[in-house]
Amino acid sequence: MIRMQQVSKTFDHGQTFAVQEVNLEVADGETLVLLGTSGCGKTTTLKMINRLVEPSSGIIEVDGRNVMDCPLQKLRRNIGYAFQGVGLFPHFTVGENITIGLRLDGRPKKERLARAREMLALVALEEEFIDRYPHQLSGGQQQRVGVARALAGAPKNLLMDEPFGALDAITRDTLQKEYLKLQRELNKTVIFVTHDIIEALTVADRIAVMHAGRIEQVGSKTEILQQPATDFVRHLFAKPAEQLRDYWEAMHE
Amino acid sequence: MSESALALFLASHATELGQKTVEHLLLTGISTGLAIGLGLPLGVLVAKNSLVRGPVLGIVGVFQTIPSLAMLAFLLPLLGIGFKPAITALTLYALLPIVRNTYTGLAGIDRDIIEAAAGLGFTERQKLLLIELPLATPVIIAGIRTAAVIGVGIATLSSFIGAGGLGDYINRGLAMNNTQLILLGACSAAILALIIDFLLGLLGRALRKA
Structure with a gap:
C-alpha cells in the first residue's frame, strides 16, 4: 500500500509549488493512474515516493513505513520503477540489465540467469x-526490458512514469x-503516470486527475466520467470525444 | 646521405638510441601514469561537485598555457635538475586532457541512464564503478592518448635540465651544429609518439568491446 498525506514540493523555498497538499491512497x-497535462506535477508526485525527488513537506508511507525512515537504496530496491526514457545500460546485455538489481544484492550468477529468462x-x-x-x-522491445528490469526484484510496488509514452x-x-x-x-500495487486519457481509462482501477500541482478528483473511471x-476534469475528458468528432467530420467531408 | 651511410650512422648510435628511447619512455610513461592517478579522481570530483569544477579546471588549464621551457625553468630552483623536475612538469601538462576528458565523459552520459541507476537503488559508488566510468571510458582513453602524445613531445625538452631522453640528441646536435643528430632525436620522438598513440588506440578499442 502507498499513502501520501498532505505532500507538497517546492523547488524555490515556497514561492511556487510543483505539488501541493496531495493526499492519495x-x-x-490496485493500479492508480495519475492523469494530467504536462507540468501538472504528476511526475514529481511519483518521484517523491522512491525519493528521486525529496518532498518538502507531508508524509509518504510505503507498506506502512515512512519513506524518509527507510535507507534510500533499500527503499528503491523494493519499489519497481519504469519510465519513458527506459534508461537501459548500453554496455550490459539485456539479461544483465534485467538482473542488475540482483547483482547489486550479490545474488549468484545461476540465479540471475534463471531470473532473466523468467522475466523475459x-x-x-x-x-x-x-x-x-x-x-x-x-x-x-526496450520498454519491455525496462519493465522486466523493474519487476526482476519482485517488488510489491511499482511506479510507472509514462512507460509507453x-x-x-x-x-x-x-x-x-x-x-x-x-x-x-502479478497483482502489484501500481502508480501509473500518463497524460493520455485513453491509456488512463485502459489501465486504471482508479484515476487521480492532477492540475497545477493539486489533485482535482480521485475516483473510479465511472465516477470521473459521470x-x-x-x-x-470535465474539459479534460471531453477532449478525446471532441477530437474524435473532428476526425469523424474530416472523414465524411 | 646515401643509404649505406644512413645505415652506418644508425648502427653507430644503435645502443645509445635504445638507451635514450628507454629514458624517453620512462619520462613519458611515469608522468602519464602519475597524471592518470591524479587526474582521474580529480575528473570524477569535478563531475560530481559543481563548486570545485571552475577552480580545478582553471588551475589545470593554466599549467597547459605555461610554455614548456619556462615551466622547466620555474621548477629548477624548486626541484633542481634531472629526472624529478622533468617528471613534475610533464605530469602537470598531462593533467588537463585527462581531467577534462574524464569530466566530459562523465557529464555526457545520457540522463535517463543515470536516472535508471538511481531508481534501481545503486549507491553512488556502484553507479560510478558499474555505469559511469565504463561508459566514459572511450572519452577518458582519448584524453590519455592526447596526454601521452603531448608528453612524448615535451619530454624532448627535459633534456635541457639533464633528464635525458631523445632530447639529448637534439640538444647535442644544436650545440655541435649537427643536423643528423637533431633529426635522429626529432624523428625518433615523432615515431615514438605515433606508436604510443596507435597502441593506446588499440587499448581503447579493446576496452570498448570488453
Whole structure:
C-alpha cells in the first residue's frame, strides 16, 4: 500500500509549488493512474515516493513505513520503477540489465540467469534476447526490458512514469493490453503516470486527475466520467470525444 | 646521405638510441601514469561537485598555457635538475586532457541512464564503478592518448635540465651544429609518439568491446 498525506514540493523555498497538499491512497494490488497535462506535477508526485525527488513537506508511507525512515537504496530496491526514457545500460546485455538489481544484492550468477529468462517470458520476449545489447532492440522491445528490469526484484510496488509514452500507437496498444494481463497475474500495487486519457481509462482501477500541482478528483473511471468534480476534469475528458468528432467530420467531408 | 651511410650512422648510435628511447619512455610513461592517478579522481570530483569544477579546471588549464621551457625553468630552483623536475612538469601538462576528458565523459552520459541507476537503488559508488566510468571510458582513453602524445613531445625538452631522453640528441646536435643528430632525436620522438598513440588506440578499442 502507498499513502501520501498532505505532500507538497517546492523547488524555490515556497514561492511556487510543483505539488501541493496531495493526499492519495493506493490499495494493495490496485493500479492508480495519475492523469494530467504536462507540468501538472504528476511526475514529481511519483518521484517523491522512491525519493528521486525529496518532498518538502507531508508524509509518504510505503507498506506502512515512512519513506524518509527507510535507507534510500533499500527503499528503491523494493519499489519497481519504469519510465519513458527506459534508461537501459548500453554496455550490459539485456539479461544483465534485467538482473542488475540482483547483482547489486550479490545474488549468484545461476540465479540471475534463471531470473532473466523468467522475466523475459513474462514480458513476452523470446529467450534469445538475453544476450543482445539494448541498441539492437526496437523501442517497444526496450520498454519491455525496462519493465522486466523493474519487476526482476519482485517488488510489491511499482511506479510507472509514462512507460509507453515514446511508442507508436499500435505498439503502445499492445503493451497496454499486455500490461493489463500481467497486472492481473502479478497483482502489484501500481502508480501509473500518463497524460493520455485513453491509456488512463485502459489501465486504471482508479484515476487521480492532477492540475497545477493539486489533485482535482480521485475516483473510479465511472465516477470521473459521470460526475466530474471540476470544470478542468470535465474539459479534460471531453477532449478525446471532441477530437474524435473532428476526425469523424474530416472523414465524411 | 646515401643509404649505406644512413645505415652506418644508425648502427653507430644503435645502443645509445635504445638507451635514450628507454629514458624517453620512462619520462613519458611515469608522468602519464602519475597524471592518470591524479587526474582521474580529480575528473570524477569535478563531475560530481559543481563548486570545485571552475577552480580545478582553471588551475589545470593554466599549467597547459605555461610554455614548456619556462615551466622547466620555474621548477629548477624548486626541484633542481634531472629526472624529478622533468617528471613534475610533464605530469602537470598531462593533467588537463585527462581531467577534462574524464569530466566530459562523465557529464555526457545520457540522463535517463543515470536516472535508471538511481531508481534501481545503486549507491553512488556502484553507479560510478558499474555505469559511469565504463561508459566514459572511450572519452577518458582519448584524453590519455592526447596526454601521452603531448608528453612524448615535451619530454624532448627535459633534456635541457639533464633528464635525458631523445632530447639529448637534439640538444647535442644544436650545440655541435649537427643536423643528423637533431633529426635522429626529432624523428625518433615523432615515431615514438605515433606508436604510443596507435597502441593506446588499440587499448581503447579493446576496452570498448570488453
